[in-house]
Amino acid sequence: MTVDQTASGSLVIHSARLVDAGRVTEDAWVRAEDGAIVASGTGPSWQHADRVVDAAATAGPGALLTPGFIDIHGHGGAGASFDDGVEAIRTARALHRAHGTTRAVVSLVTASLDDLARRVAEIADLIRTDADILGSHLEGPFLDPGHHGAHEPSLLRAPHAEDVSQLLAAGRGTVRQVTIAPELPGGLEAIRLIVEAGAAAAVGHTDADAAMAVAAFDAGASILTHAFNAMPGIHHRAPGPVLAAAADRRVVLEGIADDVHLDPHVVKLLFDTAPGRVALITDAMAAAGSADGHYDLGAVSVTVREGVARADDTGSIAGSTLTQDVALRRAVAAGVPLTEAVRALTTTPAEAVGVGARLGGLAPGSVADAVLLDAELRVARVWVGGRP
DSSP: OEEEEOSSSEEEEEEEEEEETTEEEEEEEEEEETTEEEEEEETTOOOOOSEEEEHHHHHOTTOEEEEOEEEEEEOEETTEEGGGOHHHHHHHHHHHHHTTEEEEEEEEOOOOHHHHHHHHHHHHHHTTTOTTEEEEEEOOSSOOGGGOTTSOGGGOOOOOHHHHHHHHHHHTTOEEEEEEOTTSTTHHHHHHHHHHTTOEEEEOSOOOOHHHHHHHHHHTOOEETTTTTTSOOOBTTBOHHHHHHHTOTTOEEEEOOSSSSSOHHHHHHHHHHSTTOEEEOOOBOTTTTSOSEEEEETTEEEEEETTEEEETTTOOBOOBOOOHHHHHHHHHHTTOOHHHHHHHHTHHHHHHTTOTTTSSOOSTTSBOOEEEEOTTSOEEEEEEOSOO
8 A cells, every 4th residue: 555745845646536525526636735635626627747647547447536534533553552652652553544544643542641742642653753643542431331441441430520620731732532431520520621621522421411521512522432332222201312412503513424433324324314424433452454362451351353443341342443434434334425425534532622624624725645556445545644
């Protein structure tokens, strides 16, 4: 898989079906200069550039060009976990970048406060040199013990303001998302604190009913962490957090389209009930792009069999082995329109974590992150632009 930088010189990609902003444009071209999109059009109206790529010749008839994918919730890949430091993050990112994920938020599993503070500080430093990393996501430790999933229960804790503030301060403005169970003591106050710091508060790993979820969204929470998983489901007399999120246009619902976390019919249901507000995430752990076997996900021992990761002690699903190109194919196979599946990998996640001004699209002014796919939605080439 070829991953190219667009940060210097000019680049034209032409003769593609451009999938962006909720529509498909036939025989399209885009032009990038020094890592940013400067023009687009159709037909032979493009002008010569330092590098010219014929999309149809590169990826075959029906070649598709999309913005670069953005994963706001993933834990690793290529045998490496994001919890294990800078080189592990880079190893995992290289794997996902080759599958179209040009930018990502680095998700951290539950650990001690000191360990988490150290890790978000390392990620804050890493952003200075690795522009494909958008920041960190604290998926713990402020989670409901009854819905801990693959998080170590003994390390979970209520979201006391001083603890939340410690982690946010350690990130120096680079914490993009914090998952929280809002029903915990201090939960709603913590959501307000997270949002005031400029991060997105996410409802997840929670026992919240619909009323509590609504209270969390009114307090400022704007993401539902991996919808349906680690939370009450939908009952006809207890709609739960999923329907509360779907009914609130302020909220983005994360979905894992790996046919394990969600049945394909449920993937289609998410898109139908929350149009334009689904973010397709990987929730990938170290085994993504690697072999079955034993892995550690934070403090939890995990075994992967036939690509499915489960915690050894409880049997709970422990992340996925998904990449975002596979998520695209499975969402489309589930009946999601191509334009909406692409939106869920690009525009929606970018906006959910506050980077939508220049990421998630290919309009002039956007960073020149792009993915070329063949007619079967397999990645043929990836371009990564300048800093957002």
